[in-house]
Amino acid sequence: MINTDICIIGAGPVGLFAVFEAGLLKMRCHLIDVLPQVGGQLSEIYPHKPIYDIPGYPSITAQELIDKQLEQIKPFDPTFTLGERVEHITKQDDGSFIVETNDHTMVHTQVIVIAGGLGCFEPRKPEIPNLHLFEGKGVDYMVKDPAKYRDKKIVIAGGGDSALDWTFHLADIAQQVTLIHRSDSFRGAPDSAEKVFKLAQQGKINLLLSHNLTNIHGNDYLSHVETTNKEKEVIATDADYFIPLYGLTPKLGPIADWGLNIDKNAIEVNTFDYSTNIERIYAIGDINTYPGKLKLILCGYHEAALMCQSAFKFVYPDQKLTFKYTTVNGINTF
Numbered sequence: 001m002i003n004t005d006i007c008i009i010g011a012g013p014v015g016l017f018a019v020f021e022a023g024l025l026k027m028r029c030h031l032i033d034v035l036p037q038v039g040g041q042l043s044e045i046y047p048h049k050p051i052y053d054i055p056g057y058p059s060i061t062a063q064e065l066i067d068k069q070l071e072q073i074k075p076f077d078p079t080f081t082l083g084e085r086v087e088h089i090t091k092q093d094d095g096s097f098i099v100e101t102n103d104h105t106m107v108h109t110q111v112i113v114i115a116g117g118l119g120c121f122e123p124r125k126p127e128i129p130n131l132h133l134f135e136g137k138g139v140d141y142m143v144k145d146p147a148k149y150r151d152k153k154i155v156i157a158g159g160g161d162s163a164l165d166w167t168f169h170l171a172d173i174a175q176q177v178t179l180i181h182r183s184d185s186f187r188g189a190p191d192s193a194e195k196v197f198k199l200a201q202q203g204k205i206n207l208l209l210s211h212n213l214t215n216i217h218g219n220d221y222l223s224h225v226e227t228t229n230k231e232k233e234v235i236a237t238d239a240d241y242f243i244p245l246y247g248l249t250p251k252l253g254p255i256a257d258w259g260l261n262i263d264k265n266a267i268e269v270n271t272f273d274y275s276t277n278i279e280r281i282y283a284i285g286d287i288n289t290y291p292g293k294l295k296l297i298l299c300g301y302h303e304a305a306l307m308c309q310s311a312f313k314f315v316y317p318d319q320k321l322t323f324k325y326t327t328v329n330g331i332n333t334f
Protein backbone atom coordinates (compact mmCIF):
# COMPACT_ATOMS: atom_id res chain seq x y z
CA MET A 1 0.00 0.00 0.00
CA ILE A 2 1.32 3.44 -0.98
CA ASN A 3 0.87 6.09 1.73
CA THR A 4 0.57 9.76 0.84
CA ASP A 5 -0.95 13.05 1.95
CA ILE A 6 -2.57 13.89 -1.40
CA CYS A 7 -3.43 11.44 -4.16
CA ILE A 8 -3.73 13.31 -7.44
CA ILE A 9 -5.73 11.60 -10.17
CA GLY A 10 -4.34 12.89 -13.45
CA ALA A 11 -0.74 13.91 -14.20
CA GLY A 12 -1.57 16.67 -16.70
CA PRO A 13 -0.20 20.21 -16.28
CA VAL A 14 -2.66 21.01 -13.49
CA GLY A 15 -2.00 17.83 -11.48
CA LEU A 16 1.74 18.45 -11.82
CA PHE A 17 1.46 22.04 -10.62
CA ALA A 18 -0.60 20.87 -7.62
CA VAL A 19 2.48 18.87 -6.55
CA PHE A 20 4.46 22.11 -6.42
CA GLU A 21 1.85 24.01 -4.42
CA ALA A 22 1.39 21.05 -2.06
CA GLY A 23 5.15 20.70 -1.68
CA LEU A 24 5.47 24.29 -0.49
CA LEU A 25 3.10 23.34 2.35
CA LYS A 26 5.02 20.13 3.04
CA MET A 27 2.30 17.85 1.73
CA ARG A 28 3.48 14.77 -0.17
CA CYS A 29 1.80 13.74 -3.42
CA HIS A 30 1.27 10.53 -5.33
CA LEU A 31 0.00 10.90 -8.92
CA ILE A 32 -1.89 8.30 -10.92
CA ASP A 33 -2.50 8.51 -14.66
CA VAL A 34 -4.04 6.03 -17.03
CA LEU A 35 -1.61 7.13 -19.74
CA PRO A 36 1.90 5.66 -19.77
CA GLN A 37 3.47 9.13 -19.58
CA VAL A 38 2.80 12.36 -17.67
CA GLY A 39 1.63 15.55 -19.36
CA GLY A 40 -2.09 14.94 -20.00
CA GLN A 41 -3.48 16.51 -23.18
CA LEU A 42 -0.24 18.41 -23.77
CA SER A 43 1.95 15.33 -24.18
CA GLU A 44 -0.74 13.10 -25.65
CA ILE A 45 -2.55 15.39 -28.11
CA TYR A 46 -0.33 18.37 -28.99
CA PRO A 47 3.27 17.98 -27.74
CA HIS A 48 4.77 20.15 -30.52
CA LYS A 49 2.16 22.92 -30.54
CA PRO A 50 3.40 26.26 -29.17
CA ILE A 51 1.46 27.72 -26.23
CA TYR A 52 1.41 31.51 -25.97
CA ASP A 53 -0.56 32.15 -22.78
CA ILE A 54 1.75 30.94 -20.02
CA PRO A 55 3.11 33.94 -18.07
CA GLY A 56 6.84 34.37 -18.50
CA TYR A 57 6.98 32.33 -21.72
CA PRO A 58 6.15 34.30 -24.90
CA SER A 59 6.06 30.89 -26.59
CA ILE A 60 6.70 27.38 -25.31
CA THR A 61 5.79 24.03 -26.84
CA ALA A 62 3.42 21.84 -24.85
CA GLN A 63 6.05 19.17 -24.18
CA GLU A 64 8.62 21.77 -23.11
CA LEU A 65 6.12 23.13 -20.60
CA ILE A 66 5.58 19.66 -19.14
CA ASP A 67 9.35 19.06 -18.97
CA LYS A 68 9.78 22.38 -17.13
CA GLN A 69 6.99 21.47 -14.72
CA LEU A 70 8.67 18.13 -13.95
CA GLU A 71 11.89 20.01 -13.22
CA GLN A 72 9.98 22.41 -10.97
CA ILE A 73 8.45 19.63 -8.82
CA LYS A 74 11.59 17.48 -8.60
CA PRO A 75 12.58 18.87 -5.17
CA PHE A 76 9.32 17.54 -3.75
CA ASP A 77 9.99 13.99 -4.93
CA PRO A 78 6.45 13.05 -6.02
CA THR A 79 5.70 9.39 -6.73
CA PHE A 80 3.82 8.12 -9.78
CA THR A 81 1.68 5.21 -10.90
CA LEU A 82 1.40 5.44 -14.69
CA GLY A 83 -0.59 3.37 -17.17
CA GLU A 84 -3.29 2.60 -14.59
CA ARG A 85 -6.82 3.97 -14.28
CA VAL A 86 -8.29 4.90 -10.92
CA GLU A 87 -11.42 2.80 -10.52
CA HIS A 88 -12.59 2.95 -6.89
CA ILE A 89 -12.28 5.10 -3.83
CA THR A 90 -13.26 3.91 -0.33
CA LYS A 91 -13.74 6.26 2.61
CA GLN A 92 -12.12 5.13 5.88
CA ASP A 93 -13.52 5.73 9.39
CA ASP A 94 -10.99 8.48 10.05
CA GLY A 95 -12.03 10.40 6.90
CA SER A 96 -9.04 9.32 4.78
CA PHE A 97 -9.44 7.33 1.55
CA ILE A 98 -8.13 4.21 -0.15
CA VAL A 99 -7.77 4.79 -3.88
CA GLU A 100 -7.59 1.70 -6.09
CA THR A 101 -6.59 1.32 -9.74
CA ASN A 102 -7.62 -1.23 -12.36
CA ASP A 103 -4.29 -3.01 -11.70
CA HIS A 104 -5.08 -3.09 -7.95
CA THR A 105 -2.48 -0.53 -6.91
CA MET A 106 -3.75 0.81 -3.56
CA VAL A 107 -3.03 4.28 -2.24
CA HIS A 108 -3.92 5.43 1.28
CA THR A 109 -4.41 9.20 1.23
CA GLN A 110 -5.75 12.00 3.40
CA VAL A 111 -7.04 14.00 0.43
CA ILE A 112 -8.03 13.18 -3.16
CA VAL A 113 -7.47 15.73 -5.90
CA ILE A 114 -9.15 14.95 -9.20
CA ALA A 115 -7.16 16.63 -11.98
CA GLY A 116 -8.54 14.28 -14.60
CA GLY A 117 -8.94 16.80 -17.44
CA LEU A 118 -11.26 15.42 -20.07
CA GLY A 119 -11.38 12.13 -18.17
CA CYS A 120 -9.78 8.85 -19.17
CA PHE A 121 -8.61 8.67 -22.73
CA GLU A 122 -10.05 5.42 -24.06
CA PRO A 123 -8.47 3.81 -27.11
CA ARG A 124 -10.48 3.83 -30.33
CA LYS A 125 -10.75 0.19 -31.36
CA PRO A 126 -10.90 -1.17 -34.91
CA GLU A 127 -14.16 -2.89 -35.77
CA ILE A 128 -13.01 -6.44 -36.34
CA PRO A 129 -14.77 -9.54 -35.03
CA ASN A 130 -12.14 -11.34 -32.91
CA LEU A 131 -10.50 -8.32 -31.30
CA HIS A 132 -11.92 -8.84 -27.78
CA LEU A 133 -10.73 -12.49 -27.72
CA PHE A 134 -7.10 -11.41 -27.85
CA GLU A 135 -7.05 -8.36 -25.57
CA GLY A 136 -4.19 -9.04 -23.15
CA LYS A 137 -3.23 -12.04 -25.30
CA GLY A 138 -1.37 -10.20 -28.01
CA VAL A 139 -3.55 -7.11 -28.53
CA ASP A 140 -2.29 -3.90 -26.88
CA TYR A 141 -3.87 -0.47 -27.35
CA MET A 142 -0.87 1.54 -26.19
CA VAL A 143 2.84 1.00 -25.87
CA LYS A 144 3.69 1.16 -22.18
CA ASP A 145 7.04 -0.61 -22.19
CA PRO A 146 8.82 -0.92 -25.56
CA ALA A 147 11.17 -3.60 -24.12
CA LYS A 148 8.20 -5.99 -24.10
CA TYR A 149 8.38 -6.14 -27.90
CA ARG A 150 12.06 -7.06 -28.15
CA ASP A 151 12.61 -9.76 -30.81
CA LYS A 152 8.86 -10.13 -31.36
CA LYS A 153 6.77 -9.84 -34.50
CA ILE A 154 4.71 -6.67 -34.24
CA VAL A 155 1.83 -5.47 -36.36
CA ILE A 156 0.84 -1.82 -35.88
CA ALA A 157 -2.30 -0.32 -37.48
CA GLY A 158 -3.03 3.38 -37.99
CA GLY A 159 -1.99 6.44 -39.95
CA GLY A 160 -1.43 9.13 -37.30
CA ASP A 161 1.60 10.29 -35.32
CA SER A 162 1.41 7.49 -32.74
CA ALA A 163 1.40 4.74 -35.36
CA LEU A 164 4.30 6.36 -37.25
CA ASP A 165 6.39 7.13 -34.17
CA TRP A 166 6.04 3.65 -32.67
CA THR A 167 6.73 1.98 -36.02
CA PHE A 168 9.94 3.95 -36.21
CA HIS A 169 10.90 3.28 -32.60
CA LEU A 170 10.05 -0.44 -32.52
CA ALA A 171 11.81 -1.13 -35.82
CA ASP A 172 15.08 -1.17 -33.85
CA ILE A 173 13.77 -3.42 -31.08
CA ALA A 174 11.38 -5.93 -32.61
CA GLN A 175 12.23 -8.85 -34.84
CA GLN A 176 9.75 -7.66 -37.46
CA VAL A 177 7.45 -4.62 -37.65
CA THR A 178 4.52 -4.37 -40.07
CA LEU A 179 2.54 -1.13 -40.38
CA ILE A 180 -0.97 -1.43 -41.80
CA HIS A 181 -2.86 1.62 -43.01
CA ARG A 182 -6.09 1.78 -45.00
CA SER A 183 -4.93 4.72 -47.14
CA ASP A 184 -1.73 5.25 -49.13
CA SER A 185 -0.80 8.47 -47.29
CA PHE A 186 -0.47 9.27 -43.60
CA ARG A 187 -2.20 11.84 -41.36
CA GLY A 188 0.84 12.12 -39.08
CA ALA A 189 3.72 14.61 -39.35
CA PRO A 190 5.30 14.58 -42.84
CA ASP A 191 8.74 14.18 -41.28
CA SER A 192 7.66 11.00 -39.43
CA ALA A 193 5.94 9.64 -42.56
CA GLU A 194 9.13 10.21 -44.53
CA LYS A 195 11.17 8.27 -41.95
CA VAL A 196 8.73 5.36 -42.13
CA PHE A 197 8.79 5.28 -45.96
CA LYS A 198 12.59 5.23 -45.79
CA LEU A 199 12.58 2.28 -43.36
CA ALA A 200 10.26 0.40 -45.73
CA GLN A 201 12.55 1.11 -48.72
CA GLN A 202 15.50 -0.20 -46.70
CA GLY A 203 13.53 -3.38 -45.95
CA LYS A 204 13.58 -2.65 -42.20
CA ILE A 205 9.80 -2.67 -41.88
CA ASN A 206 6.91 -4.15 -43.81
CA LEU A 207 4.49 -1.45 -45.02
CA LEU A 208 0.96 -2.50 -46.03
CA LEU A 209 -0.72 0.61 -47.46
CA SER A 210 -4.29 0.65 -48.81
CA HIS A 211 -4.98 -2.45 -46.75
CA ASN A 212 -8.15 -3.00 -44.78
CA LEU A 213 -7.92 -4.82 -41.51
CA THR A 214 -10.41 -7.71 -41.60
CA ASN A 215 -9.69 -9.97 -38.60
CA ILE A 216 -7.13 -11.39 -36.20
CA HIS A 217 -6.57 -15.06 -35.41
CA GLY A 218 -4.77 -17.40 -33.04
CA ASN A 219 -5.44 -20.21 -30.60
CA ASP A 220 -4.90 -19.19 -26.98
CA TYR A 221 -2.67 -16.36 -28.10
CA LEU A 222 -2.60 -14.12 -31.17
CA SER A 223 -0.77 -15.63 -34.16
CA HIS A 224 -1.63 -13.51 -37.19
CA VAL A 225 -3.43 -10.43 -38.49
CA GLU A 226 -5.55 -10.59 -41.62
CA THR A 227 -5.92 -7.76 -44.16
CA THR A 228 -7.27 -7.33 -47.67
CA ASN A 229 -5.61 -5.22 -50.33
CA LYS A 230 -7.17 -3.17 -53.16
CA GLU A 231 -7.47 -6.31 -55.29
CA LYS A 232 -9.44 -7.96 -52.44
CA GLU A 233 -6.69 -10.51 -51.85
CA VAL A 234 -6.51 -11.75 -48.25
CA ILE A 235 -3.08 -11.39 -46.66
CA ALA A 236 -2.09 -12.96 -43.33
CA THR A 237 0.80 -11.40 -41.42
CA ASP A 238 2.42 -13.29 -38.51
CA ALA A 239 2.10 -11.35 -35.26
CA ASP A 240 3.06 -11.89 -31.62
CA TYR A 241 1.52 -8.50 -30.90
CA PHE A 242 -1.08 -6.39 -32.68
CA ILE A 243 -1.13 -2.71 -31.69
CA PRO A 244 -3.98 -0.69 -33.24
CA LEU A 245 -3.15 3.00 -32.69
CA TYR A 246 -6.33 4.74 -33.85
CA GLY A 247 -6.23 7.57 -31.32
CA LEU A 248 -7.96 8.10 -28.01
CA THR A 249 -11.39 9.41 -27.06
CA PRO A 250 -11.95 11.11 -23.70
CA LYS A 251 -14.54 9.68 -21.26
CA LEU A 252 -15.23 10.70 -17.65
CA GLY A 253 -14.88 7.01 -16.81
CA PRO A 254 -15.16 5.59 -13.27
CA ILE A 255 -15.09 9.07 -11.66
CA ALA A 256 -18.74 9.47 -12.72
CA ASP A 257 -19.79 6.76 -10.22
CA TRP A 258 -18.28 8.15 -7.01
CA GLY A 259 -21.28 10.20 -5.85
CA LEU A 260 -19.86 13.55 -6.98
CA ASN A 261 -22.15 16.25 -8.34
CA ILE A 262 -21.66 16.10 -12.10
CA ASP A 263 -22.89 18.61 -14.67
CA LYS A 264 -22.38 17.82 -18.36
CA ASN A 265 -19.37 15.53 -17.81
CA ALA A 266 -17.66 17.91 -15.36
CA ILE A 267 -17.46 17.94 -11.56
CA GLU A 268 -19.21 20.80 -9.77
CA VAL A 269 -16.97 22.62 -7.29
CA ASN A 270 -17.21 25.73 -5.17
CA THR A 271 -14.93 28.53 -6.23
CA PHE A 272 -13.67 29.22 -2.73
CA ASP A 273 -11.33 26.22 -2.67
CA TYR A 274 -12.40 23.93 -5.56
CA SER A 275 -13.79 21.36 -3.15
CA THR A 276 -16.51 18.99 -4.34
CA ASN A 277 -19.66 17.88 -2.53
CA ILE A 278 -17.61 15.12 -0.83
CA GLU A 279 -15.34 16.30 1.99
CA ARG A 280 -11.61 15.85 1.27
CA ILE A 281 -12.19 15.48 -2.48
CA TYR A 282 -11.21 18.42 -4.69
CA ALA A 283 -11.45 18.82 -8.48
CA ILE A 284 -9.16 21.15 -10.41
CA GLY A 285 -8.36 21.88 -14.06
CA ASP A 286 -10.46 20.94 -17.07
CA ILE A 287 -12.52 18.39 -15.14
CA ASN A 288 -14.34 20.87 -12.91
CA THR A 289 -17.13 23.32 -13.61
CA TYR A 290 -18.34 26.52 -11.96
CA PRO A 291 -19.85 29.79 -13.23
CA GLY A 292 -17.35 31.47 -15.52
CA LYS A 293 -15.07 28.42 -15.84
CA LEU A 294 -12.37 28.68 -18.53
CA LYS A 295 -10.62 25.51 -19.64
CA LEU A 296 -7.13 26.99 -19.67
CA ILE A 297 -3.90 25.73 -18.14
CA LEU A 298 -3.47 29.05 -16.37
CA CYS A 299 -6.84 28.76 -14.63
CA GLY A 300 -6.01 25.22 -13.50
CA TYR A 301 -2.78 26.45 -11.90
CA HIS A 302 -4.71 29.05 -9.89
CA GLU A 303 -7.19 26.39 -8.77
CA ALA A 304 -4.31 24.13 -7.65
CA ALA A 305 -2.91 26.89 -5.42
CA LEU A 306 -6.22 27.60 -3.68
CA MET A 307 -7.04 23.91 -3.35
CA CYS A 308 -3.77 23.25 -1.49
CA GLN A 309 -4.42 26.04 1.02
CA SER A 310 -7.74 24.34 1.83
CA ALA A 311 -6.47 20.73 1.81
CA PHE A 312 -3.78 21.59 4.39
CA LYS A 313 -6.28 21.33 7.28
CA PHE A 314 -6.95 17.65 6.49
CA VAL A 315 -3.26 16.75 6.31
CA TYR A 316 -2.18 18.81 9.35
CA PRO A 317 -5.34 19.19 11.46
CA ASP A 318 -3.34 20.52 14.45
CA GLN A 319 -1.40 23.19 12.58
CA LYS A 320 -2.35 26.71 11.60
CA LEU A 321 -1.52 27.54 7.99
CA THR A 322 0.45 30.75 7.49
CA PHE A 323 0.81 31.98 3.95
CA LYS A 324 4.42 32.43 2.73
CA TYR A 325 6.00 33.54 -0.52
CA THR A 326 8.58 31.25 -2.16
CA THR A 327 10.81 34.31 -2.61
CA VAL A 328 10.97 34.87 1.14
CA ASN A 329 11.44 31.30 2.26
CA GLY A 330 13.00 29.59 -0.73
CA ILE A 331 11.80 26.15 -1.64
CA ASN A 332 12.24 23.98 1.41
CA THR A 333 11.84 20.33 0.58
CA PHE A 334 11.03 17.48 2.89
Ligand SMILES: Cc1cc2nc3c(=O)[nH]c(=O)nc-3n(C[C@H](O)[C@H](O)[C@H](O)COP(=O)(O)OP(=O)(O)OC[C@H]3O[C@@H](n4cnc5c(N)ncnc54)[C@H](O)[C@@H]3O)c2cc1C
Pocket residue numbers: 009010011012013014015032033034035039040041042045046049050051052053084085086087115116117118119120121252253254255284285286287295296297298300
Ligand atom coordinates in the same frame (compact mmCIF):
# COMPACT_ATOMS: atom_id res chain seq x y z
C1 LIG B 1 -5.29 21.09 -29.30
C2 LIG B 1 -5.37 21.81 -27.97
C3 LIG B 1 -4.68 23.00 -27.80
C4 LIG B 1 -4.73 23.66 -26.57
N1 LIG B 1 -4.03 24.83 -26.41
C5 LIG B 1 -4.05 25.48 -25.23
C6 LIG B 1 -3.30 26.70 -25.03
O1 LIG B 1 -2.65 27.19 -25.94
N2 LIG B 1 -3.36 27.28 -23.80
C7 LIG B 1 -4.10 26.77 -22.75
O2 LIG B 1 -4.08 27.33 -21.65
N3 LIG B 1 -4.80 25.61 -22.93
C8 LIG B 1 -4.79 24.97 -24.12
N4 LIG B 1 -5.54 23.81 -24.28
C9 LIG B 1 -6.32 23.31 -23.13
C10 LIG B 1 -5.38 22.61 -22.15
O3 LIG B 1 -4.72 21.53 -22.81
C11 LIG B 1 -6.16 22.07 -20.94
O4 LIG B 1 -6.75 23.17 -20.30
C12 LIG B 1 -5.21 21.34 -19.98
O5 LIG B 1 -4.67 20.19 -20.58
C13 LIG B 1 -5.96 20.94 -18.71
O6 LIG B 1 -5.03 20.30 -17.89
P1 LIG B 1 -5.51 19.19 -16.83
O7 LIG B 1 -4.26 18.82 -16.08
O8 LIG B 1 -6.69 19.70 -16.09
O9 LIG B 1 -6.05 17.96 -17.70
P2 LIG B 1 -5.39 17.02 -18.80
O10 LIG B 1 -4.28 17.68 -19.51
O11 LIG B 1 -6.54 16.53 -19.62
O12 LIG B 1 -4.80 15.80 -17.95
C14 LIG B 1 -5.68 14.96 -17.22
C15 LIG B 1 -5.06 13.61 -17.03
O13 LIG B 1 -5.91 12.83 -16.17
C16 LIG B 1 -5.86 11.48 -16.56
N5 LIG B 1 -7.04 10.76 -16.01
C17 LIG B 1 -8.35 11.08 -16.15
N6 LIG B 1 -9.13 10.22 -15.48
C18 LIG B 1 -8.29 9.32 -14.90
C19 LIG B 1 -8.50 8.16 -14.08
N7 LIG B 1 -9.72 7.73 -13.69
N8 LIG B 1 -7.40 7.46 -13.68
C20 LIG B 1 -6.14 7.85 -14.05
N9 LIG B 1 -5.91 8.93 -14.82
C21 LIG B 1 -6.96 9.66 -15.23
C22 LIG B 1 -5.82 11.57 -18.08
O14 LIG B 1 -5.24 10.39 -18.63
C23 LIG B 1 -4.93 12.81 -18.31
O15 LIG B 1 -3.57 12.47 -18.52
C24 LIG B 1 -5.50 23.14 -25.50
C25 LIG B 1 -6.19 21.94 -25.67
C26 LIG B 1 -6.13 21.27 -26.90
C27 LIG B 1 -6.88 19.98 -27.07
